[in-house]
Amino acid sequence: xxxxxxxxxVRVKVRLHNPRRDLEIEGxxxxxxxxxxxxxxxEAVLVVRDGELxxxxxxxxxxxxxxxxxVISGGEQ
Amino acid sequence: MKCVTCRGPAIIDIRRHNSNFCAEHxxxxxxxxxxxxxxxxxxxxxxxxxxxxVSGGKDSLAIWDLLLDLGYSVDGLYIGLGIGDYxxxxxxxxxxxxxxxxxxxxxxxxxxTFGFDIPNGSRAAKRVPCSACGxxxxxxxxxxxxxxxYDVLVTGHNLDDEAAVLFGNTLHWHTEYLGRQLPxxxxxxxxxxxxxxxxxxxxxxxxAYCIVxxxxxxxxxxxxxxxxKHLGYKNxxxxxxxxxxxxxxxxxxxxLDRAAEFFAAEASIDREGLGACASCGAPTTSETxxxxxxxxxxxxxxxxxxxxxxxxxxxGPTRSGSIQ
Numbered sequence: 001x002x003x004x005x006x007x008x009x010v011r012v013k014v015r016l017h018n019p020r021r022d023l024e025i026e027g028x029x030x031x032x033x034x035x036x037x038x039x040x041x042x043e044a045v046l047v048v049r050d051g052e053l054x055x056x057x058x059x060x061x062x063x064x065x066x067x068x069x070x071v072i073s074g075g076e077q
Numbered sequence: 078m079k080c081v082t083c084r085g086p087a088i089i090d091i092r093r094h095n096s097n098f099c100a101e102h103x104x105x106x107x108x109x110x111x112x113x114x115x116x117x118x119x120x121x122x123x124x125x126x127x128x129x130x131v132s133g134g135k136d137s138l139a140i141w142d143l144l145l146d147l148g149y150s151v152d153g154l155y156i157g158l159g160i161g162d163y164x165x166x167x168x169x170x171x172x173x174x175x176x177x178x179x180x181x182x183x184x185x186x187x188x189x190t191f192g193f194d195i196p197n198g199s200r201a202a203k204r205v206p207c208s209a210c211g212x213x214x215x216x217x218x219x220x221x222x223x224x225x226x227y228d229v230l231v232t233g234h235n236l237d238d239e240a241a242v243l244f245g246n247t248l249h250w251h252t253e254y255l256g257r258q259l260p261x262x263x264x265x266x267x268x269x270x271x272x273x274x275x276x277x278x279x280x281x282x283x284x285a286y287c288i289v290x291x292x293x294x295x296x297x298x299x300x301x302x303x304x305x306k307h308l309g310y311k312n313x314x315x316x317x318x319x320x321x322x323x324x325x326x327x328x329x330x331x332x333l334d335r336a337a338e339f340f341a342a343e344a345s346i347d348r349e350g351l352g353a354c355a356s357c358g359a360p361t362t363s364e365t366x367x368x369x370x371x372x373x374x375x376x377x378x379x380x381x382x383x384x385x386x387x388x389x390x391x392x393g394p395t396r397s398g399s400i401q
Contacts, residue, residue, distance in 0.1 A: 018298050043315040046089075046284055053088040053288055055078045055097070071284040072311050073134055073298055074238055 013065040092322035110277040125228040133167030136233030157186035159194025198375030206301035216368035222269035256344025267360035
């Protein structure tokens with residue numbers, strides 16, 4: 001299954017929303033590549049680590065735990 | 078990735094501006110865009126009494142915070158819609174923001190005041206939940222703004238919201254709606270002045286603003302909105318934006334600059350025959366306003382007529398539909 005590896009590679013913990021779920025992804029990997037691999041549109045999410053934004057060119061490494069936070073909201077206006 | 082202003086490490090890229098920003102200069106960028114919207118569309122002055130509609134989400138808390146940063150005096154208005162834990166949690170966020178900053182938050186609870194909630198009421202009234210929710214909020218925003226003597230009602234609609242609504246209205250050629258899809262709607266006949274100072278910021282930026290400023294907001298989406306058309310339009314526009322940064326801005330501001338005026342006449346036709354709701358006194362083009370009809374069909378109690386937002390015109394001829 002995508003993102004799960006049986007090898008002893010670096011694992012990045014990823015929390016997703018709507019629905020809330022957790023994944024472990026093989027690292028190291030940049031934010032831009034991570035979003036592409038998860039088929040997520042960069043316009044529709046932000047990546048947060050320890051309460052701070054993580055820029056797209058940053059590489060995630062050992063024991064990083066991030067949240068991919070959706071920014072799209074709203075019903076009828 | 079370096080900040081375009083100070084060349085320090087950037088925390089966010091904004092592709093439609095071809096710019097990256099550090100935390101400090103991103104906040105400055107948000108201030109600049111909101112200030113520009115307020116001035117460009119003559120939204121309000123520092124001396125105005127301002128009410129912001131607050132949901133506990135990123136957009137409404139961001140605009141409340143931005144306006145305070147820019148030196149405006151702003152009260153908040155929260156409408157409880159009875160959507161289970163979602164409403165409880167969103168109220169907690171709105172209250173927490175107001176409490177930590179000693180701000181005035183007006184609260185209106187639909188279930189305890191009107192005897193219905195959105196999940197059950199919309200089902201009973203045979204309306205889409207988002208439609209019943211939007212209708213209720215618009216009615217109560219207007220009522221509270223008028224009742225409280227506010228000069229202007231601020232909503233947290235951002236660039237993505239406006240582009241998505243424009244997309245839907247264009248897709249179906251709802252020309253009467255296109256005529257009033259503007260960042261400012263002047264006060265008229267019992268309706269308060271309504272403004273949208275976030276139209277120059279995308280919702281990715283309002284979410285980022287909250288994170289950078291340490292503003293806690295409800296992240297999870299409303300459970301009633303899953304699969305609604307509005308979210309589908311946003312996703313479609315974001316697909317276009319990903320390949321063509323600036324597309325949403327061009328679409329919306331191009332409409333304002335070059336097309337909105339052609340639909341203005343249709344919007345004014347829709348407001349002909351405006352009278353007062355026989356039940357609550359709110360302005361309507363029917364005998365009873367859409368909100369009072371919703372309350373009745375949802376099994377709730379019709380509000381007592383207060384006259385707070387009753388219009389000064391005689392009841393007009395009964396028309397189908399409502400302008401609310």
